[in-house]
Amino acid sequence: MNKNWIRVQAAACVAFVMLFSAACSSKNNDNGGASSTDGSTNVSAKTADTAADPLAKKLKITAFEGLWGKVLPSDSPGVKAIDEKFNIDYKPEFVPMDQAQQKIAVLMASGSQPDILGLEGVDSNFIKWAKQGAFLPLNDYIDKYPQLQQIPKSIWDSVSVDGKIYGIPQYFHVKYMNSAVIRKDWLDKLGLPMPSNYDELLQVSKAFTEKDPDGNGKADTYGFSTSKGIDWNNRMGVYYDIGAWYHKNEQGQLIPGIISDDANLDRLKFMQDAYAAGTVPKDWPVMEYTDARQVFWSGKAGIYYEGIPGTGSMWNLLSENAPDAEVVPIPPFKAPDGSQGQPGMSGYYTMKTLSSKLANDPDKIDRILTMVNQFMTFTPFDQRNPQNENYDWKQGGVDKGYTYANGVADLSGDNDAKVAARPSTFFTVQEWAPSDEALELDKGLKNPKEAAYAKAVIEEWNKPNYVYIDPFSSIHSDVFNEKMGALYDKVMDGETKIILGQEPLSYFDTIKADFLKNGGQAIIDDVNKQIEAVGATGTWK
Amino acid sequence: MHFRTRGELVVDRLNVALLFVIAALMIFPFFYMLVVSFTSYREYMNTDLLLWPKTWVLDSYRYIFSSKQFMQSIGNTVWITVIGTVIDLAMTSTMAYGLSRQVPGRKYINFMVLLTFLFSGGMIPTYLVVKATGLIDTSWALILPGAISAFNLLIMRQFFMGIPNELTEAAIIDGASEMKVYTHIILPLSKPVLAAFGLFCAVGHWNTFFDAILYLNNPDKWTIQVILRQIVVLSDTASSLKPTLMAQQVRDQHLPPPETIGMAAILVATVPILFVYPFLQKHFAKGVMLGAVKG
Numbered sequence: 090m091n092k093n094w095i096r097v098q099a100a101a102c103v104a105f106v107m108l109f110s111a112a113c114s115s116k117n118n119d120n121g122g123a124s125s126t127d128g129s130t131n132v133s134a135k136t137a138d139t140a141a142d143p144l145a146k147k148l149k150i151t152a153f154e155g156l157w158g159k160v161l162p163s164d165s166p167g168v169k170a171i172d173e174k175f176n177i178d179y180k181p182e183f184v185p186m187d188q189a190q191q192k193i194a195v196l197m198a199s200g201s202q203p204d205i206l207g208l209e210g211v212d213s214n215f216i217k218w219a220k221q222g223a224f225l226p227l228n229d230y231i232d233k234y235p236q237l238q239q240i241p242k243s244i245w246d247s248v249s250v251d252g253k254i255y256g257i258p259q260y261f262h263v264k265y266m267n268s269a270v271i272r273k274d275w276l277d278k279l280g281l282p283m284p285s286n287y288d289e290l291l292q293v294s295k296a297f298t299e300k301d302p303d304g305n306g307k308a309d310t311y312g313f314s315t316s317k318g319i320d321w322n323n324r325m326g327v328y329y330d331i332g333a334w335y336h337k338n339e340q341g342q343l344i345p346g347i348i349s350d351d352a353n354l355d356r357l358k359f360m361q362d363a364y365a366a367g368t369v370p371k372d373w374p375v376m377e378y379t380d381a382r383q384v385f386w387s388g389k390a391g392i393y394y395e396g397i398p399g400t401g402s403m404w405n406l407l408s409e410n411a412p413d414a415e416v417v418p419i420p421p422f423k424a425p426d427g428s429q430g431q432p433g434m435s436g437y438y439t440m441k442t443l444s445s446k447l448a449n450d451p452d453k454i455d456r457i458l459t460m461v462n463q464f465m466t467f468t469p470f471d472q473r474n475p476q477n478e479n480y481d482w483k484q485g486g487v488d489k490g491y492t493y494a495n496g497v498a499d500l501s502g503d504n505d506a507k508v509a510a511r512p513s514t515f516f517t518v519q520e521w522a523p524s525d526e527a528l529e530l531d532k533g534l535k536n537p538k539e540a541a542y543a544k545a546v547i548e549e550w551n552k553p554n555y556v557y558i559d560p561f562s563s564i565h566s567d568v569f570n571e572k573m574g575a576l577y578d579k580v581m582d583g584e585t586k587i588i589l590g591q592e593p594l595s596y597f598d599t600i601k602a603d604f605l606k607n608g609g610q611a612i613i614d615d616v617n618k619q620i621e622a623v624g625a626t627g628t629w630k
Numbered sequence: 631m632h633f634r635t636r637g638e639l640v641v642d643r644l645n646v647a648l649l650f651v652i653a654a655l656m657i658f659p660f661f662y663m664l665v666v667s668f669t670s671y672r673e674y675m676n677t678d679l680l681l682w683p684k685t686w687v688l689d690s691y692r693y694i695f696s697s698k699q700f701m702q703s704i705g706n707t708v709w710i711t712v713i714g715t716v717i718d719l720a721m722t723s724t725m726a727y728g729l730s731r732q733v734p735g736r737k738y739i740n741f742m743v744l745l746t747f748l749f750s751g752g753m754i755p756t757y758l759v760v761k762a763t764g765l766i767d768t769s770w771a772l773i774l775p776g777a778i779s780a781f782n783l784l785i786m787r788q789f790f791m792g793i794p795n796e797l798t799e800a801a802i803i804d805g806a807s808e809m810k811v812y813t814h815i816i817l818p819l820s821k822p823v824l825a826a827f828g829l830f831c832a833v834g835h836w837n838t839f840f841d842a843i844l845y846l847n848n849p850d851k852w853t854i855q856v857i858l859r860q861i862v863v864l865s866d867t868a869s870s871l872k873p874t875l876m877a878q879q880v881r882d883q884h885l886p887p888p889e890t891i892g893m894a895a896i897l898v899a900t901v902p903i904l905f906v907y908p909f910l911q912k913h914f915a916k917g918v919m920l921g922a923v924k925g
Contacts, residue, residue, distance in 0.1 A: 157880055159699075159860060160849045182847045185860055186877075191753075192844055198754045199761060209877070261876055379889070387675045396879050402888075406675060438876040505699070 148453050149178040153196060154207030154439075154517060155189025158502065165509035167485060171516055174482070175460055181515045190214070197223065205457060206442045207517065208256065211248060211565040215442075219250040225443040225454070226253040234458050236465035239521050244436050246623070247563055257461060258437035259518065262525040263558075264550045266434055267396035269325055269419040270542070274411075275302035275391045286422050287359040290325070290392075294368040297391035303411065312368030313392035316381035318581050319588070321394040322356065326421025326430060327557040329356050333432045334561040334616065335627060342617045343560065343627075347580055348601045348609060351425070357597065360588045374585050388414060397530045397543045401501075404536040416542045418549050430555040430629060435562040441518065464518035470529040473498045485510035497533045526551070560625035561616060568615040572608040580604055660897075667691070667894035674890050690894035693887070700895065702850060703857040706769065707836060708902070710853065714773040714835040715828055721777045722786055722827065723820070727812050729783075730790035746780045753844075760845055771845035772838050772853070782827050789823045790816060825913030829906065836903045854899045862892035 160183045171179050184192055186209065196202060197218060206224075208215055218224060231237045231245075231254070240258060248256035276283065276293070279300050284290040294312025296302070303310055315321065324330045329352050336349035346352035363369055370376065370384060385393035386403040388411035395416070407414050423429045441461070447454050468480040474496070475487040484490045484500060490510040492499045500511075508514050522528050531543035550556065583600035586592040605613075634642070666674055667690050669683040694700050729736055729743075751759075756775060765771040793816060801811050817824070839855040846852055 157877075162848060162850045164848075183849070184843050185856070188840070188843045191840075195754055195757050195844060199757050201761065261880075267879060383675055406672075409672065410676065434876055438880060505697075 143452075143455060143459070144176040146452060147176050147178065148456055149180065150205065150453065150457060151203035152179070152181040152205035152207070152516075153193065153203040154181070154183055154205075154441075155186035155193075155209060156183045156517075157186045159505070159508070160185065161505065161509045161514060163515065165515070167490070167508075167510055167512045167515045170482070170485070170510075171460075171512045174512075175456060177456060179515070202444050202446070204444050204447060204453065206444065207439060208442060209439055211256075211440075213567045213570050215256070216250055216565065216567065219253070219255045222445055223442075224255040225445045225447055226255060227257065227443065228254050230454065230458055234462040236462045236521060237458070239465075239523070241436070243563055247435065247437070247565065248440055256440035256442050257518075258440045260465075260521045261434060261436060261438035261519070262522075262528060262530075263433040263436045264431075264525045264556055265397050265530065265546060266431060267321065267394050268421075268431055269321075269323070270393055270395045270416050271419050272297075272302070272391045273415040273417045274413050278302055278304070284419065287325070287355045290323075291359055291362055291366075291368075294363050294392065295366050298366070298368040302391060303388065309389060311370055311384060311390040312363060314381045314384040314390040315369060315373050316376040316378045317374050317585075318378075318578075319360075319584060320378050320381060323360060324356070325419065326424060326428070327432050328352060328424030328426065328428055329422070330432050333557060334559055334620075335432075335557065338613070342613055343620065344613055347577065348604050350597070350601075353584075353597060354594065357584060357587050358594060361590060361594065364588050365590060374589065386410075392419070395542075397546050398534070399539055399542070401534070401536060401539065404539040408536060408538055414538060416538060418542075418546050420549060428557075428629075430552075430557055431550065433556040433558050433562075433630065435559075439517075460516060461518050464513065464516055465521045467520045467522050467527070469527065470532050471496075473533075483511070483513045485512065554629040556630045558628045558630055560620045560627050563623050563625040564616065564619035566612065566615045566619055568608075569612050572612055576604055576607060576609055576612075579607075663893040663897050666890055667897055669890055671888045671890050674888070690891045691898075693891050694894055694898055699849070700854075700857055700861075700898075703852050703854045704899070704902075706851055707838070707854040710769055710772050710838060711832050711835040711903075714777075715831045717773055717777050718779075718782075718831040719824060719828055722779070722783050723817070723824065724812070725778060726783050726786035727790055727816055729787045731808070743780050743783060757844065766845055767847045767851070769846075769851060772835070772841050776834075782830070786820075786823055786827065789820060793819055822913045825910045829910045832906055833903060858895055858899050861887055861895045862889075 163181050163183075168179055168181065171177070180203075182203070189209070193206065193208070194214065196206075197214075202223060231240075237257070244258050245254050248254060248258050271283070271293075275297055279296050279302055281293055281296055282289070284293045297310055297312040299308070301308065301310065313323065315323070322329075322331055327333050327335055329346070331346040331352055333346050333352075334343045335346060336344055336351050338344050360369075370381075373381065382393070382403070384390045386406050388407060407416070421429050421431055443454065443457060447457075463479070464483065466479055468477055473480050475481050475493055480498075481487060484498065485507070487493050490507055502508050526547070531540055531547055534540040534543060580600055583592075583596065583603075587594060587596055662680070665680055665683060668686045668688070669680055670685065670687045670689065673683060673685070674680060729740060760766060760771050760775055765774065797815055797819075798811050801815055802808075806814070837855055838853045839859070842851075842853045842856050
């Protein structure tokens with residue numbers, strides 16, 4: 090008992106010390122900003138002298154960010170090209186994405202904030218730091234840079250805190266979210282129509298399992314594949330999507346699909362029956378996502394999910410294993426409320442923040458935003474060639490950073506030297522496309538099956554009133570960020586039990602009650618309050 | 631002489647059989663990794679459970695050994711492990727020896743050491759120290775801050791105190807200096823404890839992961855575990871709802887290399903440290919705590 094008490098006290102002391110040091114370091118930041126005021130007059134005086142050439146002064150610019158891909162050394166040719174073009178000493182630092190948050194927290198608390206800090210999205214830390222004044226408000230700068238003006242207000246709003254814009258969001262398409270795909274060649278072979286509800290989906294799954302669709306005489310195929318965490322939930326449209334804020338509860342509040350009867354019961358019933366009928370690998374609750382994916386792409390399952398652009402290596406694998414394969418998207422099911430569409434995404438992924446210490450260094454702000462502007466300039470598909478100066482430079486030059494053949498630039502990432510030669514590897518600002526269609530994601534794909542599939546997906550998503558714009562995208566809720574992760578995992582555990590037949594379908598009521606009791610209601614209240622405050626509504630586009 | 635009864639024989643055999651099963655269970659993952667690392671990616675993707683590849687291919691190893699970053703990180707890790715272990719042992723044993731002798735202020739220093747058990751600085755203060763001492767972006771940041779572990783220090787001190795005082799006294803009467811006593815009497819008598827802690831430290835340094843990410847800015851200096859994670863780590867899907875949708879798509883475009891390469895990478899990164907064990911086995915068998923108990 091005594092020992093425990095000492096531990097508690099110790100923990101309290103440590104927490105206190107950490108709080109204290111955090112407070113100190115943020116104070117230091119302020120001092121740093123204040124003391125450099127004297128210097129700023131000099132700086133602006135100098136700017137006046139050299140106004141003719143805004144790049145005349147060599148500046149040191151530091152950056153930090155998490156990356157999903159491979160991290161390459163920052164003394165690569167790509168960085169040198171950036172240094173030369175913008176007359177800067179650019180010091181980018183990257184760490185693997187899943188470790189980035191922790192390191193960012195340490196950098197911020199220890200007063201080592203870089204000039205440009207990349208964040209994955211709006212989370213509680215971002216809001217906290219923004220409120221503490223760590224980031225530079227960008228409202229006054231946007232008008233000066235044509236590319237920044239392209240970003241729609243709704244997306245600026247989502248990276249703003251108290252009306253101040255603190256981040257430069259990076260483009261990501263709203264359309265084309267990963268969704269259900271099916272082997273059309275299997276459907277045709279067995280003479281089945283495209284499934285349009287969960288009953289038909291079950292029949293198709295059973296036929297894919299029992300009727301030997303690949304014709305090899307062995308019972309080695311599955312209806313569909315999934316992995317632990319129920320990786321894609323067999324969602325067939327917004328109505329059945331567990332992530333969308335689409336359905337309402339009895340009080341008229343918007344609720345997340347994860348606890349909605351409408352979104353879940355048909356879907357869970359289907360998965361329960363499908364599991365009992367053996368149309369999904371029996372060991373899915375312990376399967377990794379990559380193993381489940383392998384079942385489909387090696388040609389052993391008929392239904393899975395995919396987005397565009399997909400993964401080239403997976404398509405090649407399928408082409409090798411099943412040369413006749415034809416993969417098409419399953420159109421979303423017509424829901425009981427008449428809707429038939431897919432959830433849209435928020436329109437950006439990751440963002441860049443600037444340090445508030447730059448406030449007195451207009452030169453540096455201008456240099457950084459000039460770079461952002463340059464990298465953000467969109468290159469239409471038919472201009473992605475060596476003749477387009479900006480594109481060619483961004484990708485490191487033809488035959489050095491990429492290869493160009495038959496009218497298509499090859500930007501594959503399997504050659505380190507090529508990736509390291511590209512400035513775009515080290516200044517990770519995405520081109521901002523005028524529209525999702527302008528990306529022309531179906532072009533330049535090497536695998537013909539993938540190209541045909543991408544074309545079908547784009548056609549599908551271009552139907553009118555197809556994309557649901559979630560009001561949740563316009564807000565950020567601390568309560569959601571803090572509590573949703575754990576609650577989500579718990580719901581998935583419960584759903585797994587239902588699917589395995591360990592619990593009846595009615596167990597979903599228990600899951601729902603648990604969810605609401607353990608913070609779910611607080612999430613719903615907060616999200617609804619925020620949505621009301623910004624006046625967002627769910628709309629179809 | 632005691633003859634074993636039938637029952638005892640049966641139990642013995644069962645015991646042996648059981649131990650064999652357990653040993654096989656321990657070895658199987660390594661065997662599986664070995665097999666997969668020598669299989670072609672295509673065969674791996676098309677087979678449910680691989681126990682023996684149809685054709686043996688060296689592609690994965692070719693990929694790894696031709697990757698500059700991989701080899702460089704192994705070099706970094708070997709360096710950190712060797713230098714780090716030597717420094718750990720030197721620092722810990724000298725301090726432990728000092729504290730085992732009647733030096734003035736010993737109680738105070740002991741108290742300071744004990745205090746670190748209760749109050750650890752935490753990540754941010756440690757980062758500040760490393761930053762202030764100019765160690766950021768050098769491999770020393772992975773070696774120096776943790777060179778002395780309070781736990782190891784106290785156990786080693788206890789071990790030294792267990793060595794009969796008469797030995798030390800006799801040496802000093804014969805004119806030996808404290809340094810000579812330490813190097814010629816204490817250290818030779820402490821091989822088991824040095825070997826055991828040496829192994830702990832070496833494994834610890836070999837596994838350096840987060841420190842490398844935290845303190846090293848240049849990926850050229852990263853350790854093998856960081857690179858390994860980039861090669862083998864699989865995306866963790868359902869962690870939170872909203873970011874996942876986009877993160878998942880972005881991730882799908884930056885997939886780690888195929889599993890066969892991952893397996894080869896794990897083997898190459900694990901085998902060197904595994905080889906250290908047999909050489910320290912005889913010391914290790916005597917036990918770490920042995921020295922702390924009066925025999």
